[in-house]
Amino acid sequence: MSPMLYLAQRGTAVILAMAVAVHLGTILYAVRGGLTAGEILGRTQGNGAFLAFYGIFVVAAAIHAPIGLRSILREWTPWRGRSLDGAMLAVSALLAVLGLRAALAVYLA
Amino acid sequence: MNAPFPAPSPTESTVDAAPGAMLTVRIRRDGGFQAFTVARRPAQTVLDVVTEIQREQDPTLAYRFACRVGMCGSCAMMVNGRPRWTCRTRVAAVAEGDGLTLEPLRNLPVVKDLAVDMEPFFAKWTAAHGAFEPGAVPADDFAVVAPESPERRAVDAGIECINCGVCYAACDVVAWNPDYLGPAALNRAWTLVNDVRDRGQDARLAAVSGDAGCQSCHTHMSCTEHCPKALAPTFAIAGLKRATARAALKRFGAQAFRGPSGRRPS
Ligand code: HEM
Ligand code: SF4
Ligand code: SF4
Ligand code: FES
Numbered sequence: 369m370s371p372m373l374y375l376a377q378r379g380t381a382v383i384l385a386m387a388v389a390v391h392l393g394t395i396l397y398a399v400r401g402g403l404t405a406g407e408i409l410g411r412t413q414g415n416g417a418f419l420a421f422y423g424i425f426v427v428a429a430a431i432h433a434p435i436g437l438r439s440i441l442r443e444w445t446p447w448r449g450r451s452l453d454g455a456m457l458a459v460s461a462l463l464a465v466l467g468l469r470a471a472l473a474v475y476l477a
Numbered sequence: 478m479n480a481p482f483p484a485p486s487p488t489e490s491t492v493d494a495a496p497g498a499m500l501t502v503r504i505r506r507d508g509g510f511q512a513f514t515v516a517r518r519p520a521q522t523v524l525d526v527v528t529e530i531q532r533e534q535d536p537t538l539a540y541r542f543a544c545r546v547g548m549c550g551s552c553a554m555m556v557n558g559r560p561r562w563t564c565r566t567r568v569a570a571v572a573e574g575d576g577l578t579l580e581p582l583r584n585l586p587v588v589k590d591l592a593v594d595m596e597p598f599f600a601k602w603t604a605a606h607g608a609f610e611p612g613a614v615p616a617d618d619f620a621v622v623a624p625e626s627p628e629r630r631a632v633d634a635g636i637e638c639i640n641c642g643v644c645y646a647a648c649d650v651v652a653w654n655p656d657y658l659g660p661a662a663l664n665r666a667w668t669l670v671n672d673v674r675d676r677g678q679d680a681r682l683a684a685v686s687g688d689a690g691c692q693s694c695h696t697h698m699s700c701t702e703h704c705p706k707a708l709a710p711t712f713a714i715a716g717l718k719r720a721t722a723r724a725a726l727k728r729f730g731a732q733a734f735r736g737p738s739g740r741r742p743s
Contacts, residue, residue, distance in 0.1 A: 369692035371725035374718065442688065443653035 373435050380432035387425040409477050419475045426467030434460040493519045493569050500572060502526055504538070505580040506590050517575075523563035524552050526577065527591065539589035547705065550639035553646070554591050555580035560646035562705040583646040584659075598642050598661070605662035606684045609669060610677025620674045631671040635664045635713050637706050644700035644710050656689040660700035660710030663691050667713035670720055682717075682724045691717035 369377075398408055412418045434456040441447050494500075494517040503510045504527075513530045524542055531538040542552040547565040554563050556571055557578050568577065585593040622629050644660040645651055651659045666685045669675050685691050691714045700710040 369688060371686050371692065371721045372729070374692040375722050375725065439693065443650070 369435065369439060376431055377435040380428040383424065383428040384432055387421070387428065390421070391425065409474065412474050413477055415475065419471060422471035422474075423468065426464060426471060430460045430464035430467065433463060493517070493521075494572075494575075499575060500526065500568065501576050502530065503576070503578045504530070504591065505578075506538075510578075517568065521568045523554070523556055523561070523566045523568055523571065523577065523579070526568060527554075527563065527579065538591070540591040548639060550641035553582050553641045553643050555583055555646065560643040560703055562641055562643060565705060582642055584648070584651045585642065585646070593642075595640075595642060598640075598645055598659070601658045601662040602640075602665060604684060604689075605658045605666040606677060606681035607662055607665040607669065609672065610675050610681070612676030616674065622673060628671040628673055631713075631716065632668045635668045635708055635710070638664060638708060639706060641705065644704050644708075647699040647703040649697055649699065650693055650695060654688070654693060657693050658685065658689055658691075660694075660704075660714065663694070663717055664708060664710040664713040667716050670717065679724070682721050685717050686721045686725075691721060694718075 437459060438452060438456045441452060498517040500515045500517050502513045502515055504513065513534055515526050515529050518525070524545065527538070527540050528542075531540065540552075540554070542564060543549040544551075545564045547562060550562070552563045553560060555561075555578075556563065556566060557573055558580075560582060561571070571577070579591060581587045581591050582593045585595065585598060588594050638661060640661065642661065644664075648657075648660055650657050663685060666681055669681060670678060675681075694711070694714045696711055696715070698711050701708070701712070704710065
């Protein structure tokens with residue numbers, strides 16, 4: 369892992385730690401408050417803050433996870449080199465696309 | 478945390494066995510184990526046991542030692558599954574019942590019986606720029622290094638390494654990633670990163686970065702747990718992670734400032 373990948377993984381870990389806390393806190397609040405799915409969607413729809421928060425969350429995870437996955441694969445399989453790095457870029461893109469699509473769908477719902 | 482070795486037993490006894498007691502020693506040789514029986518003696522070390530077997534029972538048994546007092550770093554082996562310096566390890570402290578299992582040091586190629594080839598270990602020491610780099614021209618004067626300075630303290634914390642390879646045998650990342658420079662070489666590099674007289678820092682920081690370097694350490698702490706000199710390679714490696722990250726950020730900043738042409742604005 370290069371120093372830049374290292375910094376990217378640790379930097380996004382900080383973002384993820386905060387994002388996970390907010391994410392779980394909000395879920396608990398929404399469930400305890402007895403909000404229905406419709407009421408939740410009513411609050412998230414067209415909500416720019418919601419979209420920005422989950423956009424950052426998704427991008428951070430899409431950077432963080434493939435870097436870690438690359439380390440694990442290098443340790444547990446003989447896979448090395450450009451094909452591995454390319455595959456990890458693909459995992460990153462997949463996470464970003466799926467995550468952003470989901471956030472956007474809720475935003476537009 | 479996933480310990481690769483059994484945790485040290487809190488009931489470890491250093492009380493010598495009763496007179497007449499015997500010790501069964503299983504030694505890994507030629508792909509199997511060979512058993513020997515040796516009398517237990519007061520203050521007996523694991524190295525004493527191996528020496529007694531070699532002198533009295535089987536002169537073909539290969540092992541390595543030199544100083545017998547914990548200075549040279551040549552006597553390390555796996556003792557009951559854990560890497561240890563055998564000259565300073567009392568049998569009474571590590572025997573499981575009346576048994577002792579001895580194997581060659583982990584993560585290194587075996588030459589014969591309990592003797593391993595340390596070449597890869599020292600090659601990585603060199604690859605991590607583990608030698609002092611004085612620069613092209615000698616310094617004009619003596620460097621003044623205050624004993625209390627943070628750099629000098631960081632050097633002190635790691636300088637007593639005896640190259641025994643115990644940490645290297647304890648590290649799972651070395652087992653998983655044979656290119657990984659390992660705790661001893663990285664610990665050595667960290668003492669030199671803190672040597673204010675050294676003139677090879679950029680090359681050293683580059684040498685300890687990457688998939689073989691400090692960023693691959695998972696902070697398992699096995700090295701620190703097992704180092705017989707009570708050094709803490711894990712913290713040295715954490716220092717290297719910070720130093721290499723700082724250097725990378727500086728490079729990145731300088732590049733952004735210079736722009737894509739690569740020329741510094743005058
Ligand atoms: C609370 C948020 C998170 C924090 C604080 C965090 C922190 C970290 C840190 C510090 C590492 C480096 C471990 C090492 O080098 O030994 C790491 C590795 C990793 N992370 Fe995260 N992470 C978080 C969330 C996530 C999420 C959401 C994912 C998956 C989508 C993920 C996937 C991974 C993977 C695959 C690794 C590699 C494991 C390893 O290197 O040992 N992490 N994480
Ligand atoms: S702290 Fe790092 S170097 Fe030490 S045993 Fe763990 S992974 Fe290996
Ligand atoms: S750091 Fe400790 S365990 Fe590792 S080689 Fe040096 S003295 Fe031995
Ligand atoms: S024989 Fe020298 S350290 Fe053990």
